[in-house]
Amino acid sequence: MAFESLPGVKVSSYAAEQTFVIGDFFAVYQKGEENPTIYRWTEVKSITENKIEFIINVAGVVYKIPKTGLPDEKKLLNLRGVLEGAVSFNPKIEYSHQKRILPPKYLYLSGDAGDTPYNVNGYYKEREINLSNVILLNTRLGNIFKLIAAVAITAVFIILHFIWGDTAQNWFWFLPISAFSGGIAVMLVYLVCAVIANYHYAHLYKTDPALSEEITFTISTAGFSAVESHLFSGHEFIPWEEANYFIETNNVFIIYKHNKAVFWLPKRLFSKEVQTEISGFIHERLVQK
Amino acid sequence: MRITMSLINTYHMTVGSREFLLVDVSKSHDVIGTTVVSGASMNPMEHSPVTEILYCGKEAVINMTRPAKGNEFSDKLVNQISTTTAVNDENIKTILSSVGDSYFTYQQSMTKALHPFLELLSEGIYVCHDSKMIPSNGGGEFFWSAYMHRREVPGTAAHNRTMGRDSNFIPCFLIPTTSPVEFTEAKVRAQREKIAAGKKVGGLAFHMSGMFSALLDGHHSATACLLSDTEFRCIIVEPMRDMLYETPEQAAAYGREPRIIALSCPYVKIPIGQIPPSMLESFLLRRSGVKPRNFSELRRKAFKTLRTVTRKPIPREILLKAELLPDVSAIESAHAVTELTDEQLGALLAGEIKYDDKIIISQNYYNSIITACNYLQYEDFDRFFNFACAIVENPDLTATHKYIIERLCGLNNKKIHDFFVSVKEKDDPLYKDHIPSFETYIRSYQKHLSDNLKDKNNRAQKLNQAMGIIGGEFSDSSLAQMEAIARSSRGRG
Numbered sequence: 117m118a119f120e121s122l123p124g125v126k127v128s129s130y131a132a133e134q135t136f137v138i139g140d141f142f143a144v145y146q147k148g149e150e151n152p153t154i155y156r157w158t159e160v161k162s163i164t165e166n167k168i169e170f171i172i173n174v175a176g177v178v179y180k181i182p183k184t185g186l187p188d189e190k191k192l193l194n195l196r197g198v199l200e201g202a203v204s205f206n207p208k209i210e211y212s213h214q215k216r217i218l219p220p221k222y223l224y225l226s227g228d229a230g231d232t233p234y235n236v237n238g239y240y241k242e243r244e245i246n247l248s249n250v251i252l253l254n255t256r257l258g259n260i261f262k263l264i265a266a267v268a269i270t271a272v273f274i275i276l277h278f279i280w281g282d283t284a285q286n287w288f289w290f291l292p293i294s295a296f297s298g299g300i301a302v303m304l305v306y307l308v309c310a311v312i313a314n315y316h317y318a319h320l321y322k323t324d325p326a327l328s329e330e331i332t333f334t335i336s337t338a339g340f341s342a343v344e345s346h347l348f349s350g351h352e353f354i355p356w357e358e359a360n361y362f363i364e365t366n367n368v369f370i371i372y373k374h375n376k377a378v379f380w381l382p383k384r385l386f387s388k389e390v391q392t393e394i395s396g397f398i399h400e401r402l403v404q405k
Numbered sequence: 406m407r408i409t410m411s412l413i414n415t416y417h418m419t420v421g422s423r424e425f426l427l428v429d430v431s432k433s434h435d436v437i438g439t440t441v442v443s444g445a446s447m448n449p450m451e452h453s454p455v456t457e458i459l460y461c462g463k464e465a466v467i468n469m470t471r472p473a474k475g476n477e478f479s480d481k482l483v484n485q486i487s488t489t490t491a492v493n494d495e496n497i498k499t500i501l502s503s504v505g506d507s508y509f510t511y512q513q514s515m516t517k518a519l520h521p522f523l524e525l526l527s528e529g530i531y532v533c534h535d536s537k538m539i540p541s542n543g544g545g546e547f548f549w550s551a552y553m554h555r556r557e558v559p560g561t562a563a564h565n566r567t568m569g570r571d572s573n574f575i576p577c578f579l580i581p582t583t584s585p586v587e588f589t590e591a592k593v594r595a596q597r598e599k600i601a602a603g604k605k606v607g608g609l610a611f612h613m614s615g616m617f618s619a620l621l622d623g624h625h626s627a628t629a630c631l632l633s634d635t636e637f638r639c640i641i642v643e644p645m646r647d648m649l650y651e652t653p654e655q656a657a658a659y660g661r662e663p664r665i666i667a668l669s670c671p672y673v674k675i676p677i678g679q680i681p682p683s684m685l686e687s688f689l690l691r692r693s694g695v696k697p698r699n700f701s702e703l704r705r706k707a708f709k710t711l712r713t714v715t716r717k718p719i720p721r722e723i724l725l726k727a728e729l730l731p732d733v734s735a736i737e738s739a740h741a742v743t744e745l746t747d748e749q750l751g752a753l754l755a756g757e758i759k760y761d762d763k764i765i766i767s768q769n770y771y772n773s774i775i776t777a778c779n780y781l782q783y784e785d786f787d788r789f790f791n792f793a794c795a796i797v798e799n800p801d802l803t804a805t806h807k808y809i810i811e812r813l814c815g816l817n818n819k820k821i822h823d824f825f826v827s828v829k830e831k832d833d834p835l836y837k838d839h840i841p842s843f844e845t846y847i848r849s850y851q852k853h854l855s856d857n858l859k860d861k862n863n864r865a866q867k868l869n870q871a872m873g874i875i876g877g878e879f880s881d882s883s884l885a886q887m888e889a890i891a892r893s894s895r896g897r898g
Contacts, residue, residue, distance in 0.1 A: 120694025126686070137689040141665070151678055154665045154689070175661055226694065228443060228704070351696070 118224040118352045119201030122194055127185045136181055138198055142172065144179060157202040162210035167323060170199065189325035190346055197221050197347050215316075217245060218326045218342055219378040224352040230338035234394055237332050237345055238385040242318065244367040245380065249313045251365045252377075257309065261302045268301035269294040333381055335394060340371065340379055354378070361403045364395055371402065411524040415516050416681060423573060423673045425534040426515050429684045430526050436497055437461050437621075438527030439613065439644070440697055442707045458707050459582070459611065459619050462492040463699045465706040466582050467552075467619055469561065477563045481614060484555035485711040489582045489621060500525060501609065505622045508535070508640055509607035510599075515640060522609065522642075527697060530645040530688050532670050536575045538608070538639045539730050540627040543616060545815065547631075547727035548579040549588060549624060550719050553711060560616040560733035563647070567737040571649055574740055576612045576641065576671045578733070579620045579627065586717055589625070596629030605638075606630065612643035612671065616733060631726050643670040645688070725817050725853060731783040738779030742766060745780055750788075753777055754795050756802065774805050778812060790820055797828065800835055810839050814846050822850045 124139025137143040142160060143152040155174050164171040170181040186192045200221035203211045211222060217240060254261075272294040277283045283290065320327075332348040334341045339353035359378070362371045371379035383391050398404075412431040417424070442465075443456045459467040464487040471481050489501060500521045508518035519533060542551035543560045552558075560578060564570050596606050608623020618641055620627065630637035649667040650656075656663040667674040668688065677685065697703060731739075745765075752760040758770050766773040774796065781789035796802050796809050813821050825843040828836055836843070 120692055121696055122692060124690035124692060126690060137686060139690055140693050141689060143689045150682055152685070152689070154677070156662070156665070159662050349696070350701075 118204040118226040119197045119221055119347070119349075120226060121349050121351070122197045122201065122347060125186070125191060125195040125198060127181055127195065129180060129185070130182055134179065136179065138181075138195060142174060142202075157206045157209070160202070160206070160209050162212075163199055163203065164211075165196065165199075165213040167214070170195070172199075189329070193326055193329065193344050193347060197344075214323065215320055216324055216326070217317075217320065217380055218324075218331070218344070219354060221343075221352075223354045223358060223373070223378060224341065225339075225355055226352050228338065229334065229341075229350060229353045230336045232334050232336040232350075234335040234386070234390070234397070235332070236385045237330055238382060239330060240327050240380070240382065241384075242327075244382055244384070246314050246317050248365045248368045248370065248380070249317055250310045252363065252370070253309055253313050254306075255363070257306075261306065264305055265298040265302045267298075269298035272297040333385065335381070335397060340381075342379055342381070356401045359402055361405045362398050363405050369394065369398060371398070372405075413520065413523050414681075414684065416684070418675070418679070420673050420675055420679065421573075423534070425532050425673060426519070427675070427680075427684070428519075428523055428531040428533060429687055430523055430528055430531065431687060433523070433528055434525050435527045435697055436494075436525040437522075437611065438529075438697060440527075440700065440703065441694075442700075442704045456707060457614070458486070458703060459613060460697060460699070460703050461489045461582070461621075462494055462497055463702055464489070464492050465703045465709075467580055467613065468555070468707055469614055470555075471563075472557075478566050479562055480557050480559050481561040482555050483552055483558045483561060483580065483617070485552045485581065485584070486706060486709050487711065488584050488587070490584075490587065497525060501622045504609045504640065505607050505626065509605040509638065512605075519640060519642075526642070528691060528695070530668070530684060532643045532645060532672055532675075534641055534643075534672055535607075535638055536641055536672070537577065537636045538575075538579060538610065538618070538620075538627070538641075539577045540579055540631050540637055541727045541730045541732070542580075543578040543733040543736075545728045545730070545732055547628075547719055547724050548620070549581045549583075549628070550585040552580055553585070555710075558617070560736070561613075562615050565615060565737060568740045570647075570669075571674060572740050573673055574616065574671050574736065576610075576616050576618045576643065577736065578617045579610065580613060580617055581624055582619050582621055583624050584711060585719060587624070588628070588717055588719060590720070592625040593628045593632065596626045597633050600629060600633045600635050608637070608639040610639040610641045612641060616671070616736060618643075628723060631723060631730075641672070643672055645670050645675075646693075649674045721853075721856065729816050729818070731779075734775075735779040735783040738776040739783040742776060742780040745777060750777065750792055754792075754799060754802070771805065771808075775808065778809070786818075790818075790824075794824055797824075803835065806836075806839065810842055814842055817850065817853060819850075822847060 120140070124137060126135065126137050128135050133147050135145040135147075137145070137152065142155040142157065144155070145152045160172060160174045162171075162173045168183055170183070172179045172181065181195075183192055186195060200211070201224075203209045203222035204224055211220075213220065273290055276286075276290045276293060280286055280290075326344055330345040331342050332345045334350075334353065336353060339355040339358070341348075341353045343352065359371045359373050360375070362369060364370075367383055369379075369381040369383065370377045371381075381394070386394060411433045413433075414429040414431075416427045418427045419425075437460065439457055439459050441455060441457045443454070454470050454473045456468060456470045458465045458469070466485065466487050466489060467483065468486050469481045469483050471479055490498065492498060504518055504522050507513045508515060515533060515535065523531070540548050542548050542558060544558070565572075565574075568574060599606050606623070606626040606629065608626055609621045610618035610623075611621055612618045618639070620639070623637075623639060627637045629635075645668045647669040648665045649669045650663040651666055653663060665677065667676045668680060669675075680688070749760045749765045753765060753773060756770070758764060758766075758768060758773055766776045778789060778793065781792055793809050793813055796805055797813075813825075825846055829840060829843045829847070
């Protein structure tokens with residue numbers, strides 16, 4: 117079980133009908149009853165985190181844990197850590213959550229993190245995440261943009277042919293106009309995508325409380341981690357074997373698992389020399405794309 | 406020691422016939438406890454060895470490793486790594502050495518005697534009780550010198566296959582927390598004098614795993630009790646680490662997976678409903694994976710071995726006495742069998758496995774004999790001896806003779822010596838194959854007697870010289886008392 121040292125959390129349901137104690141077990145006190153029903157995590161079927169609550173489905177009963185029942189965001193992140201820690205040890209639990217920048221904690225293993233040559237505390241910056249996203253968008257949609265450009269160029273060329281006719285004499289006009297139109301089309305699509313991506317991550321930035329917390333980033337021989345500093349113990353990490361490849365942009369190193377970015381490491385937290393070292397360190401363990 | 410406001414709540418409780426002190430330790434100094442240092446929570450599908458240590462301050466004292474591919478029913482590898490005397494804090498040493506005296510010698514209440522010690526424990530719920538201990542490693546070896554090298558120790562599994570998860574038992578076998586080098590005959594003698602003078606001596610133990618507890622204080626007292634044929638009692642502090650679940654049948658009646666119905670430690674299973682609500686809540690909020698402050702240092706030390714400058718031999722008399730103590734299988738059988746009447750024993754001697762149409766122990770006759778021997782040896786030596794002799798004298802039970810004779814040979818006792826002498830003298834062809842065993846036993850017993858006599862004569866001679874008595878004759882207890890008088894008069898002089 118990862119994050120098994122995080123303290124348990126006590127929280128009440130809407131209208132305080134139930135009180136939950138969530139730790140090594142999932143205990144539910146019904147209002148007016150002295151003894152709780154204690155569930156093991158193996159009994160839990162699914163956990164869902166949405167904007168307003170955690171929904172736990174256990175032994176055919178659905179319990180809703182409102183986020184407003186927690187005193188502050190630190191406690192909310194603590195509860196999320198406990199739940200995801202339980203999921204890491206019970207992979208049969210179906211777990212769904214909103215999009216995140218920080219790696220979900222069920223990806224972590226607990227154990228000896230090995231030598232930790234790179235360990236730093238810092239905050240994510242909205243700008244660098246957005247910029248990196250746009251760059252990633254460029255990389256990911258590069259072929260599609262080329263296709264859009266080709267289609268636009270051909271379409272404009274054909275339109276010009278039908279409007280002006282006499283292509284044999286005018287082709288040296290038609291070609292630059294078509295190419296320019298293709299460029300404009302790609303630019304427009306790119307801008308729309310960038311605005312959507314920007315909005316998406318800006319929204320994420322506002323909704324995920326973890327992004328306003330100080331984060332401890334670690335890269336070690338055993339694996340890597342990015343954990344809210346108040347939850348960091350030094351014993352949890354995502355092993356290198358779990359990751360597939362990494363991408364290095366001007367601002368961040370991004371590690372991927374199953375084509376999903378799971379770890380963002382801002383470069384500005386390190387000096388230039390260390391950035392080069394880290395790049396080499398990751399390169400020894402993962403393929404760069 | 407870091408200054409922390411400790412918060413300790415104690416409750417005197419009785420569950421069934423078991424009386425104990427239930428303790429909730431919050432905000433403690435976290436100086437003593439157990440922690441898993443490796444292999445704990447890697448992929449649950451992966452079977453890696455799990456190493457747990459007993460720590461005291463910055464010292465990793467005992468290493469217990471559940472081997473790879475093991476489960477909760479697997480015995481563990483155990484070895485001593487360091488000692489509590491190596492802890493660089495005099496306060497801790499003073500507290501550890503005072504609990505036993507406060508409770509046993511000065512008759513303080515358990516709550517009062519234990520309080521300073523409880524402040525040292527890691528946070529958790531503990532069951533504390535006063536029980537009889539067996540100063541051996543559960544396999545006939547004297548506990549103090551039995552864990553120098555890592556090896557698998559029967560009875561250390563978290564759950565015992567024979568006894569099951571729900572039986573109550575005392576984790577009575579000991580693992581030392583000081584080095585055998587610290588064994589001093591003078592200290593043992595002093596404790597024996599206390600015993601001879603009618604004073605109580607005892608120790609303090611912390612439950613580690615299965616039937617085994619780490620002896621934090623009372624090593625010399627345990628040795629003295631063994632030599633004086635007196636029971637050695639300890640306050641045992643057992644962390645509530647485990648849960649008891651409904652049986653699958655009970656759960657199936659509700660159509661659900663088995664639920665937790667009690668908190669569990671070897672000594673007692675406390676139903677959820679009987680636990681004070683505030684204590685239950687703090688139990689549920691507490692996490693099992695909390696690491697001690699010095700975790701990194703402890704992990705570094707966890708795989709070292711105990712370093713001893715010189716290896717003082719433990720006197721042979723102690724080693725021989727330890728051989729006579731009940732072993733793990735005797736305790737298992739004692740729990741597996743609730744009662745064994747003389748009539749049932751008679752039926753077993755007649756080669757039956759049933760009495761009154763009920764199976765006495767097991768459908769397997771040989772297994773029944775072994776279990777009966779274990780049970781009797783633990784409960785009542787005389788009944789065991791009579792039963793074993795009756796089997797050996799029964800020509801219809803020759804298949805079991807070898808086992809019983811080997812078992813008797815493992816014990817050092819005058820009755821057994823006399824029995825072997827008499828059987829040997831019969832010159833019965835039935836025992837032809839066992840004559841070498843009888844002869845070896847008789848020889849070694851007689852050597853043991855002569856060694857004892859020599860030792861006694863030496864001690865008497867020294868005492869005579871010290872006190873100016875010529876030709877004095879002493880019994881063992883009077884010899885111990887006279888030695889105490891001689892020492893105290895020397896001290897005054």
